[in-house]
Amino acid sequence: MTDETTIVPLLEPREGIPPVIEDPTGLARVVRAFAEGTGPVAVDAERASGYRYSGRAYLVQLRRAGAGSALIDPIRCPDLSELDAALADAEVVLHAASQDLPCLAELGFRPRALFDTELAGRLLGYERVGLGMMVENVLGLRLEKGHSAADWSTRPLPEDWLRYAALDVEVLIELRDVLHEELKAGGKLAWAEEEFAAVLAHRSPGPRTDPWRRTSGIHKVRALRGLAVVRELWTLRDSLAREADLAPGRVLPDSAIVAAALELPRTTKALTDIPAFTGRSARKHLRDWLAAITRARALPESELPQPSAPGDGPPPANRWMDRDPVAARRLAAARTAIAALADEHRMPTENLLQPEAVRRLTWEPPAVVDAETVAARLRGLGAREWQIGLAARPVAEALARMEAQEKA
Template sequence: MTESSESTTEAVVPLLEPREGIPPVVTSRQGLEATVEAFTKGDGPVAVDAERASGYRYGGRAYLVQLRRAGAGSALIDPIACPDLSELDAAVADAEIVLHAASQDLPCLAEVGFRPRRMFDTELAGRLLGYERVGLGTMVETVLGLRLEKGHSAADWSTRPLPEDWLRYAALDVEVLVELRDVLHDELVASGKLAWAQEEFAAILAMPPAPPRSDPWRRTSGIHKVRNVRALAIVRELWTMRDQIAREGDIAPGRVLPDAAIITAALEMPRTKKALTDITAFTGRSARRHMGAWLDAVHRARTLADSELPAPSTPGEGPPPANRWPDRDPAAAKRLAAARAVVAALADEHRMPTENLLQPEAVRRLTWEPPAQISDETVAERLRSLGAREWQIGLAAHPLAKALDRLETKGIL
């Protein structure tokens, strides 16, 4: 049961067609100008969505942008043919932009010059309201009593021309997004959570782009199986070669060579082309095409000087994994357990996921390195420095300080 009212109608109605039909895809300067004019004259919030080609193409660029606004209708824009949407962005600069799971779409929208100033995230609103399932299709069905077909979410949206049924699906994704926003907005008001949501939305918009990862090859799936630095060097060299080939060919790296192939090669350290081709994961068409490059990468790793080998691990910022705390710092482990219990109780009281009540990383860092003197004020300041929102601090600082102080007072730490 959610905190919000159960507004699902008794009979769920399939949402099969956009109200004005499937709009033509905007692929020209003239078409984009007409769209800008229409959305300038429109009224109210603007529903926005973007489709990517994750798993097919390199990177996360948008291959279709969908919008809808009262008085303007819906628009489907091809951002490959129209790569600069800054004029459209300016036309709706004063409008609230409605997205679902905004953090997924904001980076690719920014790449084409569309940067919301105000936002409403229907997925995040659903989390704060305590909805157990917050996918767009489920939210539309639960809140509005309408059923969206979600069959093309993992499609290759770089396909041209896009099939009509894909375009229908894309247009329907923004068809009732503003209506969903309106109901959730009212539920946030009724539950006293609107200010919390608005603070969350503003924080997401203000978040800077994520910095490049250091040693991204260390995120290769299965790397925990690799136990020595020479084998780690093979992972690094194969990953780097794969990334270069994927970037140049605009192909998702996993389609060039699966992670499983990289890990197996690191473990077996093949010396010959035959030994490499005997590894099952190297038998795919794309992997075979670049067999010489893979063998060169393995050979390069095998012949590196010891000084050129990677470190066994990269020291991470912040505390170690929580499962190591009892051995590394038993007192910190007790603080973490107490803090997690506090956050879980608050999340249950306010009927939302614990990670939305307070970011898990903030809890870990607070309890690994707590303030020298525990008080409501010092805990609040520490949480603020860790990126907690003011509404989160208002809820959590006092009970967290109380729990940590209790541990010290009882001499448990």
């Protein structure tokens, strides 16, 4: 832990704020410079989450020894495949890589080798793994993080935003180098490499079935007619948000959808009596919202949505004791064993073994519980080999003890 009195504010990039690359000529210069650079490449991307419908990148930042830093406008330069080819053999350093990899892939940039500084911090047991705190605790430097939630679709981008963006990759490679040595010294480097490979190999699931069922607060809606209203309003909102390229919540908040589903308003006046429909964006489409509610009210009973069917996985853990007390005790035994392992190896329990794998294992355990069968089951549930090597035997022993107690 760095002493507070020795922390140095990181206020300016070493070579100043680089110009934003906005044309093919400038992009070609960046490609050449980074191809001629050496060592890992620090990469970051800024999105407009909460402002825009898509998760696309609105700025891409890079830094490499021998090349310096670069800021690329992916709206003006939407194809980074040449940069990707030039860096095919380079290790890419990202912080919280799973957040940025999808939007980088949309631009044709797909790392082959990865070092994720956030994930490394988790495996090393750092309590706070945001980039700012990692840079502060590991390097003794303080980053300004005031623009992390900004609307990066803004054009032109303000100078202080660009300074912030350039600083995000300014010391990322130095952070990577220190964490790499800590992982190596702690015997965790192979674990980290396996985790990084899993992040790169991960593929986003396809579109959700009935995505409207994820509306926040939908659990309050018990009537099938109310669920029909949620479905109609959610679908309309999604269409309007996609067309306007706005985050859906900026078109109509989830609270408005749920309130309308509960009150089933019949008139514009009744609709505007719901506070969540008084915002400027919501009022802009009042006729459309009311038409959607009217459609839901007119649906025949046979076309009303039904309560969501149970998924293929176990129920929420807080319901296990009512549904299957023995399974609940298996889960508790497994969690205790994993918590002890996580404490021993100084990392969060969710990084030592994925919680979903633990739930599925203990809800439907193997017929014979031993280290081999537990290892095979965990492997089938996506656990990494290093996780299986640590956890399979202790978890199997914990489950076997619990099973013996149940029979006694």
